[in-house]
Amino acid sequence: MNEPILKIEDLTFSYPVEEGEPRVVLNGVDLDIEPGTFVAVLGHNGSGKSTLAKHLNAILLPSGGKVYVSGMDTADEALLLDIRRTVGMVFQNPDNQIVANVVEEDCAFGPENLGVPPDEIRERVDRALKAVGMYHFKDHAPHLLSGGQKQRIAIAGVLAMEPRCVVLDEPTAMLDPIGRREVMETIKALNRDSGVTVVLITHHMDEAAQADRLVVMSGGKIVSDGAPKEVFQRVEELKTTGLTVPETVRLCYELRQEGLDLPLDTLSDEECAQTLYQLLQR
16 A cells, blocks of 8 residues: 555644634545545535645644655654645635736746756656646746636646645635636546646535545544545435535435435536436336
8 A cells, every 4th residue: 555645644723813722724634645645635615725725734733633745744843844845735815826917937937946957947847847737837927827727837836846646725715706617627627647646625515526546534533534436425414414425416315305316426417317317217
């Protein structure tokens, strides 16, 4: 079995408050993430999922417990650079990550800071921009691009640093449906074609359904963990955490409540349509 690229042991984290007890945001989180997997972390606002994301490349350090990146303890300051070379972060707002006036210069910023030789930077930038489908925009000004295109440039900038894992903290939250689809296709291709470990923090059911594995958080704890088809069958359990399920699952669930024998593992529109068609043929 592969050594986990991310290992979280009994992680707790509290934010200080001006008066009273610190506010507990993470409360005993245990999680192993294997190399090359695509894991979605789902939860409503305040569930702790974004705070968890910031622990994965030592933006935040544990109040208690441990986080290991490829065996490196994130609390060891001497390992910080190696940890951030291993795990790259992409945030909600691409404007906060874009630092240059030309796309290829922005993409080169990270590897330059890592001291990568110029010839290799050129190769990395071209490779990263091609990976996110933005190579033909390399001479463009980032601020003139759409939201989805900007987010793909932000992802390329992280890829140029050649991390083994990319953590994306609600990367589609500020995007329209077209931008969301562009970014999700980019994330899936990155995992499928390059073998990069992907951790996607989201509150969108349809995005979570596209991952290999789904981790559901509520109240600073992990309350469910498994393949999306398994987790989304627990409709009532998810309701108690303030979450819904994909529309396809909800439709089949409501029909089941009316006495129809339908499975709850139909995540895609195509699967749902096929299931309903077969029902009508009986």
